[in-house]
Amino acid sequence: MLKLKPASFITIAILGLSQLAFTPTAFAKNNQLQPTTSIQATRYQQDAELIKHTFESQLYTLNASTAGHYGLRMFRQTLDPKYSAAVWSDMARVASTLNEIAAEIQTPKQAKAYGQKKLQYYKTKGTTRTQMRYEVTKDKPEYLFLGIDLLGAMARADEYGLKHKYNKHLHNLIRQFDFKPYATDPEMIKAWAAQLANQVYWLRQLDEQDVVNDFITAFQKTYPDSQDKQLSDQQYANKIYGLTHIIFAASEYYQHPIDTKEFAWIYDYFDKNIEQILERTKDDVVAEVGISYLLAGKLDSPTLADTQATIAHAIDKKQGMIPSTDGDFELRKGEHRNVLAIMLLNWQGTNAAPTISQQPAVFKDLPYGLVKK
Numbered sequence: 001m002l003k004l005k006p007a008s009f010i011t012i013a014i015l016g017l018s019q020l021a022f023t024p025t026a027f028a029k030n031n032q033l034q035p036t037t038s039i040q041a042t043r044y045q046q047d048a049e050l051i052k053h054t055f056e057s058q059l060y061t062l063n064a065s066t067a068g069h070y071g072l073r074m075f076r077q078t079l080d081p082k083y084s085a086a087v088w089s090d091m092a093r094v095a096s097t098l099n100e101i102a103a104e105i106q107t108p109k110q111a112k113a114y115g116q117k118k119l120q121y122y123k124t125k126g127t128t129r130t131q132m133r134y135e136v137t138k139d140k141p142e143y144l145f146l147g148i149d150l151l152g153a154m155a156r157a158d159e160y161g162l163k164h165k166y167n168k169h170l171h172n173l174i175r176q177f178d179f180k181p182y183a184t185d186p187e188m189i190k191a192w193a194a195q196l197a198n199q200v201y202w203l204r205q206l207d208e209q210d211v212v213n214d215f216i217t218a219f220q221k222t223y224p225d226s227q228d229k230q231l232s233d234q235q236y237a238n239k240i241y242g243l244t245h246i247i248f249a250a251s252e253y254y255q256h257p258i259d260t261k262e263f264a265w266i267y268d269y270f271d272k273n274i275e276q277i278l279e280r281t282k283d284d285v286v287a288e289v290g291i292s293y294l295l296a297g298k299l300d301s302p303t304l305a306d307t308q309a310t311i312a313h314a315i316d317k318k319q320g321m322i323p324s325t326d327g328d329f330e331l332r333k334g335e336h337r338n339v340l341a342i343m344l345l346n347w348q349g350t351n352a353a354p355t356i357s358q359q360p361a362v363f364k365d366l367p368y369g370l371v372k373k
Contacts, residue, residue, distance in 0.1 A: 040308075047312050048346035051338050054320035058331055064089040066335050073339050075362075076254050077348045084362045087354055091160065095367035097153040101145075101173070102166040102369070108142065108176045115141030118148070128234050132191040143182050147192075147199045150174065155202035159252060160363070161356040162370045174208050183211045184218040190235060193219065193242030201249035216246065225269060228276065237281045243269065244288035251295050254343070255352040258295040267296065274303045283314050283322050287340035294347040311341050 052074075059067050071086020105111050119141050122134035137143055154170060157163055164170055182188050183200050200215045223231075223239040231239065243266050251258050260267060270277065270289055277289060290307030298304060314322045319329045321338050328334070356363040356372055 044308055044312055044345040047315055048342045050317070050320050051315065051322070051342050055331060055335065055338060059086065062332050062335065065093055066332050068093055070335055070339050073254065073343065075354055076351050077343060079351055079353055079359075081359075081361065084354075087362055088365075088367075090156070091162075091363075091370065092367045094153045094156050095164075095369045097149055098157070098164040098166075098170065099369040101150055101153075102164060102169055105145070105173060111142045111145045111173065111176070113141075114149075115144040115146075118144040129191070129238075136185075136187045136191045140182065142177060143188075146174065146177055146179070147182065147195060151199050151202040151206070155205050157370060158205060158373070159255070160354065160370075161373050162363070162366070163373050164369055165371050166369075171206070171208070174203070174206070179203060179209050180211045180214055183215040186218065186222040189215075189219055189222045189242070190238065193238050194245035197242055197245035198249045201252075205252065219246075225273075228273070233280050236276075237285055240277055240281050240285050240289065244285065244292050247292045247295060248288070251350065252352075254291075254295070255350055257297060257350055258292070260296045260298065263296070266292070267298070271301075271303050274306050278306065278310055282325060282337070283311060284337035284340055287311050287337065287344045290344045291340065291347070294344070295350065308344060311344055315341070 055070060059070060062070070067086045068090030071083040072090050074080070075083040075087055101114075105114055115137075119134065119138060122130045122137065125131070125134075150170065150173060154164070154167075154174075179199070183196050189196060196215055197219075200210075200212045204210050204212055219242055223242070228236060228239075247258055247263055247266060248254070250263070270292070274289075278286060286307050290304050290311065293299075293301045293304040293307075311322070316323055316329070321329060321331075321334055322341055323329050324334060324337075353359060354362045
């Protein structure tokens with residue numbers, strides 16, 4: 001499905017559930033319209049429910065990682081215990097990763113060997129992004145061990161109020177490496193912007209090395225706004241993806257509201273460049289921009305309204321989901337963009353959940369290796 005571009009004024013009138021008014025940024029500002037009317041909000045909620053039905057009717061046909069990704073986000077949005085099994089799938093993934101690392105990795109040399117195995121995935125993929133990642137990481141394979149696996153799993157366990165039974169050993173592994181060179185390398189940022197944003201905040205969350213400000217400074221130098229037009233669409237999307245993940249990571253992934261003053265530079269950029277963002281990035285990135293505004297409570301923002309209208313229009317009503325850019329409707333591949341669409345179109349606030357202290361029923365049977373903090 002074609003994405004509507006905000007440069008031209010188009011209003012779409014389609015009967016029934018699919019009836020959505022697409023109001024581009026310039027028109028909304030010039031005519032001082034309310035960004036989202038109550039009728040639009042209701043239709044957006046219906047759109048979100050349509051996607052939810054598509055995924056939840058088949059959720060447990062998906063692999064544990066994908067089902068866990070979806071279920072955790074929906075639990076944090078709704079606090080509905082029906083997502084407990086999906087959250088348990090995510091816990092099991094975390095436990096499996098940390099069990100393997102605790103058992104097999106004792107030294108930096110072993111960490112590099114672990115990363116070398118993971119590097120083969122990137123070597124065999126032909127996309128521009130994966131090839132960039134392979135080239136920049138092949139001389140530092142331990143980054144794949146530390147950043148992609150260890151930090152992510154430890155941070156998620158921490159969010160649940162859990163830790164691994166060999167937590168001290170895992171923290172010692174983190175301390176074997178200086179993360180600052182990864183976080184401040186322009187070539188690493190060009191390949192891994194969103195992931196690095198997550199990882200520097202995870203390090204802070206775990207009371208380890210704090211390189212958040214170093215990363216943000218390096219990111220701004222790598223992607224100065226004055227050079228946007230010189231970026232390929234792939235690199236421009238990487239920039240926007242990095243910006244949204246700074247906000248997401250600061251919220252500990254939809255758990256806490258965002259202080260708009262701290263990230264005013266990001267919101268100012270989004271407001272000034274929303275037309276370019278809608279033109280040059282995919283639906284998942286557009287949805288993330290919109291969710292950034294919801295996290296900050298900027299509910300009357302025309303930029304938010306633009307992202308919502310764009311994402312609502314992207315839904316294929318017959319299939320009940322947003323397809324990929326090449327028209328693919330595979331649930332596993334489309335889960336990321338579609339769960340983001342659900343959140344964008346029917347936002348229900350932030351919740352620091354689930355945790356073992358507040359929702360003990362979710363955690364009554366902990367996967368082997370995880371214990372209460």
